[in-house]
Amino acid sequence: MSTSFTASMARNIFYGGSVFCVLLFLALTFDTTRTLPGRDNSANLTPAVVRGKHLWEVNNCIGCHTLLGEGAYFAPELGNVYLRRGPEFIKIWMKAQPTGSPGRRQMPQFNLSDDELNDMVEFFKYVSEIDTNNWPPNIEG
Amino acid sequence: MQFRSQAVAKPYFIAALALFTGQILFGLIMGLQYVVGDFLFPLIPFNVARMVHTNLLIVWLLFGFMGASYYLVPEEAETELWSPKLAIVTFWVFLAAGALTVLGYLLVPYAALAKLTGNDLLNTMGREFLEQPLPTKVGIVIVALAFLFNIGMTLLKGRKTAISLVLVLGLLGLAVLFLFSFYNPANVVKDKFYWWWVVHLWVEGVWELILGAILAFVLIKVTGVDREVIEKWLYVIITLTLITGILGTGHHYYWIGTPEYWLWIGSVFSALEPIPFFAMTVFAFNMVNRRRREHPNKAATLWALGTGVLSFLGAGLWGFMHTLSPVNYYTHGTQITAAHGHLSFYGAYVAVVLTMISYAMPVMRGRQANSNTAQVVEIWSFWLMSVSMFLMVLFLTGAGILQVWLQRVSETPLSFMGVQDQISLFYWMREGAGLVFLVGLIAYLSSFFIKGETRAA
Ligand code: HEM
Ligand code: HEM
Ligand SMILES: [Fe+2]
Numbered sequence: 005m006s007t008s009f010t011a012s013m014a015r016n017i018f019y020g021g022s023v024f025c026v027l028l029f030l031a032l033t034f035d036t037t038r039t040l041p042g043r044d045n046s047a048n049l050t051p052a053v054v055r056g057k058h059l060w061e062v063n064n065c066i067g068c069h070t071l072l073g074e075g076a077y078f079a080p081e082l083g084n085v086y087l088r089r090g091p092e093f094i095k096i097w098m099k100a101q102p103t104g105s106p107g108r109r110q111m112p113q114f115n116l117s118d119d120e121l122n123d124m125v126e127f128f129k130y131v132s133e134i135d136t137n138n139w140p141p142n143i144e145g
Numbered sequence: 146m147q148f149r150s151q152a153v154a155k156p157y158f159i160a161a162l163a164l165f166t167g168q169i170l171f172g173l174i175m176g177l178q179y180v181v182g183d184f185l186f187p188l189i190p191f192n193v194a195r196m197v198h199t200n201l202l203i204v205w206l207l208f209g210f211m212g213a214s215y216y217l218v219p220e221e222a223e224t225e226l227w228s229p230k231l232a233i234v235t236f237w238v239f240l241a242a243g244a245l246t247v248l249g250y251l252l253v254p255y256a257a258l259a260k261l262t263g264n265d266l267l268n269t270m271g272r273e274f275l276e277q278p279l280p281t282k283v284g285i286v287i288v289a290l291a292f293l294f295n296i297g298m299t300l301l302k303g304r305k306t307a308i309s310l311v312l313v314l315g316l317l318g319l320a321v322l323f324l325f326s327f328y329n330p331a332n333v334v335k336d337k338f339y340w341w342w343v344v345h346l347w348v349e350g351v352w353e354l355i356l357g358a359i360l361a362f363v364l365i366k367v368t369g370v371d372r373e374v375i376e377k378w379l380y381v382i383i384t385l386t387l388i389t390g391i392l393g394t395g396h397h398y399y400w401i402g403t404p405e406y407w408l409w410i411g412s413v414f415s416a417l418e419p420i421p422f423f424a425m426t427v428f429a430f431n432m433v434n435r436r437r438r439e440h441p442n443k444a445a446t447l448w449a450l451g452t453g454v455l456s457f458l459g460a461g462l463w464g465f466m467h468t469l470s471p472v473n474y475y476t477h478g479t480q481i482t483a484a485h486g487h488l489s490f491y492g493a494y495v496a497v498v499l500t501m502i503s504y505a506m507p508v509m510r511g512r513q514a515n516s517n518t519a520q521v522v523e524i525w526s527f528w529l530m531s532v533s534m535f536l537m538v539l540f541l542t543g544a545g546i547l548q549v550w551l552q553r554v555s556e557t558p559l560s561f562m563g564v565q566d567q568i569s570l571f572y573w574m575r576e577g578a579g580l581v582f583l584v585g586l587i588a589y590l591s592s593f594f595i596k597g598e599t600r601a602a
Contacts, residue, residue, distance in 0.1 A: 011307060011373055014380035022387040029391050032410070036338070036403055044334035044402045054331045061271025061329075062259040067192020072401050073478030074337065075273055078179065078191050080561035081478065102187065109182030109562075112190050114256070131333060137408065139400035139474060141553045144560055 043135040055120075056127025063114050070145075072136060078109065081145025083136070086128040088143050094128065095121045146508050148219040150226035155509050156236050157212025158502045162590065164205035164243070165495075169583055171198040176576040180569050189251070196250050196276045202490065203274065204243045207285075209498030210319075210355055211239075211292055214312060216505045217362050218296050222303025227295050235291045242284040246277055268329050272340055275326045282326060289320040307376040308358050308365075311383060315354030322346050334402035341397045348489070349390040349418060349460075356497045357382050357425065360452060363504045364429065367446050368436035378428045385421035393418050396468050400477060408470040415468045419461030422493075429453035441600060442507060442514035444523040448500035451527060455492025463488050463538070475553050480571075481545035488538040491531075499589075506593070516597025523592040529585030537578040544571035 040046070060066070065082070066075040072083040085094060098121060102110040116124065146152065175194045177184045185194075219226045226232060249258050255271070262278035264270050269279055277285070293316060300309055325342045361379045365372060395411025429450050440446065463485040467476040476482065503523065507515050514520065551564045559567070 009377070011376045011380060014377050014384070015307065018380045018384040018387075021384050022391075025388055025391040029394070032392075032406075033338075036398075036407075037335075039404050040332075040334060040402070043404065044332060046332050046334075049332060057331060057333060058268060061268065062256045062264065064192045064196070064255040064271050064276065066271065066273050067195050067276075068190075070478040071333075072337070074397075074401070075478070076192065076195055077478060077480060077483055078175075078195075104183075107182055109178070109565075110186040110190070112187060134334060134402040136400045136402060137405060139477065141475060142558050144552050144558045 045130055045133045045135075048130055048133065050126065050130075052123045052126040053130040056123040056125070056130070059116065059120055059124055060127060068111070071131065072134070073139065079111065081140060082128065083131050083134075084140060084143065084145055086125070086132040088145065091125045091129070094125050098124070147223075148225050150229040150232075151216045151219050151505075152509055153226065153229050153232040153236070154212040154216035154505060156233070157208050157215065158506060160236070160240055161205045161208040161212060161498065162502070164201045164208065166586060166590070167247075168198055168201035168205065169579075169586055171195075171201065173576070173579050173583065176572070176579050179565075179572040180576065193250055193255070197247055199274055200250075200276065201243075201247065204239075206494050206498060208239070209494075209501070210316070213355075213359050213498065213501040213505075214292075214296055214316065216501070216509075217312065217359065218299050218309050219303075221306045221309040221362070222300055224299060224303035227298035227302070231291055231295050235288045235295075238284065239288045242281050242288070246281045249278065250276075267327065269327055272329065272336070274344055275340070285323065286320070289316075289323070293317060293320060306372070307379060308361050311354050311361075311379060312358035315351045315356075315358065318351030318354065319347060322351065337401045338398070338403060341394055345394045345397055346391070348494075349393060350387060352494065353386040353390065353421065354383050356452075356456070356493055357386070359497050359501050360425065360429065360449060363445060363449050363500055364432045366504060367440040367442060367449065368432045369438040369440075370432050370435055375432065378424075378432075382421050382424050382428065385417075385424060389414050389417040389420060396470075396473065399470050399473055412468065412470045416465065418468070419457070419465050422457040422461040426453035426457045440514070442504060442520070444515070444520045444527070445500060445504040447524055447527055448496060448503045451531060452493070452496040452500050455488070455496050455531060457492070458535075459485065459488030459490070459492035459538070463542075475549045476545065479545045479548050480541045481549070484538045484541035484545055487541065488534065491534045507599075512599040512601060514599065515592070516595065516599050518597045519592050519595035522588055522595055526585045526589035526592060529588060530582055533578045533581035533585060537575050537582065540571045540575040540578060544568045544575070547571070 060071075068076050068079040070077065070081045070083070073081065089097070098114065098116060101113050104110070171194045174185060174189060175191060175198060178191050178194065215226060215232055249262075253261065258278060259270050262280055264279060267279060269282060270276055296313060296316070300313060322343055325339050328339055330336050330339075357379050361375050364370065365375055392410055393415035395407040396415035398407035398411055430453065433446060433450060467473050467481050467485065507513065515523070547568045548564050551559045551567060552561060
């Protein structure tokens with residue numbers, strides 16, 4: 005780089021450019037927060053959904069599955085599992101784990117009560133109704 | 146070594162390498178579970194192995210960053226560290242917190258661990274990479290504060306160079322952004338939105354400042370090129386980083402319920418994110434070509450060049466591959482993501498920490514560079530680890546392309562598990578490459594124990 009361009013000029017561009025981008029990002033964050041209620045299904049954020057999310061977290065489901073494409077890639081996407089399988093299948097599935105079939109990937113038994121299973125399903129229903137710009141491409145997730 | 150207190154970096158580097166080894170062992174366990182699904186079940190379920198693998202990665206990189214700072218800042222500031230004692234105390238606190246957390250993951254069911262550690266007071270657990278129990282998260286904040294205070298006080302009483310200022314800015318950003326890990330709203334869209342403020346703004350934001358500063362420091366040392374030139378490069382690189390990386394966060398806001406304009410903002414800005422990585426590569430080669438001395442530590446120079454190239458490949462190329470929203474629509478959350486995650490973390494952050502260790506460890510052990518034999522082994526280990534990692538990533542990319550095709554593009558899509566069966570050959574090859582990586586790591590570790598003729602530092 006030429007000598008007329010000094011380190012202190014580079015430093016000033018760094019501070020100016022970064023502060024500008026931070027402010028722009030904060031403005032977009034503000035706008036996103038403002039418009040989210042139209043997309044994030046928060047009208048249906050019931051206590052059951054909140055409990056379901058909590059169960060999702062304390063059992064570390066994200067350690068094997070993705071939810072809206074984020075998480076681990078070891079087991080199926082669950083953001084749309086409510087649509088793919090329906091509520092009854094999900095509950096029966098959770099109760100039947102692990103399958104124990106030799107060589108197959110195993111899911112642990114989390115010993116959830118019937119109430120907790122209902123909360124879990126409510127959470128999946130809620131997530132499946134978020135406006136995700138049509139992701140995933142098809143029902144298989 | 147110019148200042149005695151720089152030696153506190155040593156335990157940090159040793160702990161980093163020990164945890165790195167643990168990380169790789171758990172990676173191999175998971176790699177096997179991908180194809181032999183019931184391996185070690187129910188003793189170590191996949192999600193537990195994954196937490197251990199990724200959290201060890203983060204913790205050992207943090208050890209590496211802290212060790213690097215304790216070595217670098219006194220030398221740049223031309224003064225002893227403010228308090229070596231505090232640095233040693235925080236070392237043990239951090240190590241104990243890390244070890245207890247991993248034991249907790251392995252020995253207690255996660256739900257019980259959450260209950261036991263007060264997750265009901267403040268829900269923060271159960272989100273990817275942020276699985277740590279509340280006391281661990283609080284511990285990380287306390288250690289970070291003590292560390293920053295120590296480094297800050299050192300800087301205040303000494304010379305303030307661009308390198309140490311950029312480093313401290315990066316570390317400060319790391320600590321501040323980590324605070325978002327305490328924010329976990331019930332609204333899952335908002336939860337995800339702010340989760341990325343930790344994860345993305347770390348690796349594609351403030352960590353790059355740390356990376357740039359460490360790389361610049363080592364390059365000054367091994368090449369002897371003028372500080373003014375190197376600092377100019379450093380500022381240009383980090384400017385490009387933040388201008389592209391902050392708004393580039395949008396590439397995670399395509400499909401999680403956030404507004405459509407992120408499809409554009411995320412695509413445009415993140416498509417430019419490879420530029421700073423490219424600049425880093427050019428920087429490293431340029432400085433080495435213009436070197437004014439022949440530093441005897443050839444291994445450190447190789448690691449520095451390797452950081453440039455591998456971070457460009459992993460973050461730049463593999464990042465660009467899936468960052469445009471029409472592409473990401475198909476690749477989101479597949480093995481393509483895993484491929485990119487591996488090469489970027491290895492090429493950028495593993496490589497830069499190993500660059501610093503390679504340069505600083507010999508000096509702390511009283512010599513300018515290791516013996517020729519030790520360096521030959523270290524250079525071999527660089528190639529073994531880097532090539533096997535690259536192969537792992539190629540296999541995962543192959544698996545990912547097939548996965549996308551069979552599960553998302555095809556007219557008659559297969560189920561997730563159906564696809565996984567179809568592509569298991571790629572997972573076997575990944576595990577093979579992983580074993581070679583382990584061999585490389587063992588060679589690397591053994592290079593520390595090889596004696597031979599050396600020159601005093
Ligand atoms: C023997 C070598 C390794 C093997 C076999 C291995 C295997 C794995 C596996 C199976 C996963 C989980 C993927 C999933 O969620 O389904 C994973 C995740 C991960 N590993 Fe490794 N790993 C290895 C080395 C490394 C190294 C050296 C690094 C760091 C440079 C690393 C960083 C990561 C990261 C960041 C993730 C999370 C990826 C994401 O969320 O996309 N791994 N690894
Ligand atoms: C050293 C820098 C980088 C590191 C360590 C890194 C690491 C990662 C990791 C671990 C993930 C997976 C996160 C998860 O588990 O959900 C990820 C996702 C992603 N990264 Fe990076 N990354 C880096 C730079 C970049 C760059 C420069 C780009 C773009 C050019 C990029 C584009 C992406 C995209 C688009 C995703 C989302 C993948 C998906 O939709 O599943 N990354 N990155
Ligand atoms: Fe990102």
